[in-house]
Amino acid sequence: MGLGQKLEDARNRKGISIREATESTKIRSDYLSSFEAGDFNINLPEVYLRGFVRLYAHYLGLDHDAIVADLEVELGMSSQNQRKSLGSITSNEMSDTKDSSPSTKKNSLRSANRALIPKVVLAVAAVIILLVPVLFLVISNDSDSEVMFAEENNDLTVAEKTPEISEVSAQGILLNNELKLATIGPIERLIICDEGETPKKYHEFSNLPIGWEKAIEFKNSFRCYSSSLENLRFAVDDGPEKKAEGTGAGNFSWTK
Structure with missing residues (x-):
């Protein structure tokens, strides 16, 4: 059974609609529909894609580690198909080159x-x-x-x-900002995106306990995804500690 079919069957067994799943996980409905259709070639960084699939699997009561492993297989098959198509194009170009005459x-x-x-x-x-x-x-x-x-x-x-x-x-000019993170409750998934870097730099953390702390350097702006916003506290440079807006899974950003 494919990964998308597993997700769809698990949701149907629970009697949950796509809309209800979106409201609970804060994951866009078109992403969830693509996951269940087995289409993982969406415009998302792989770190976000893995995080969303893991969160959705956990919400449906599935083994999220096994689901992520299935996702890796799906992504690997997709990249192999792309390589094959590129190889066929190259072979056609080579045959066309061989057919060209010496005068040309x-x-x-x-x-x-x-x-x-x-x-x-x-x-x-x-x-x-x-x-x-x-x-x-x-x-x-x-x-x-x-x-x-x-x-x-x-x-x-x-x-x-x-x-x-x-x-x-x-x-x-070279001075970076410092983001200080702390948890007041357990957080299953936390992703920090340094949007000032080129290319963007991602920091990913899983299964964070109460009292976890971390300092991360970034340039000018960042975006944060947390599976439990109410359990996250943050501060920038020497500024005061702040509470992330919202509850449950969600995103927030900060710009200098």
């Missing part, structure tokens, strides 16, 4: 050579244009060296202060 190849080489000549000329011109300012700077530095030695003390003072200013500016 010669014409292509001539066209490529003619197209390459303007590029070479432009590259040489660009190198010459770049070298002119460099030579000018070298000559200017030589002529200014006498003035620099004559005003050595003043120049040293400025040179010493400039790195300090640049270092402070660099530290300000």
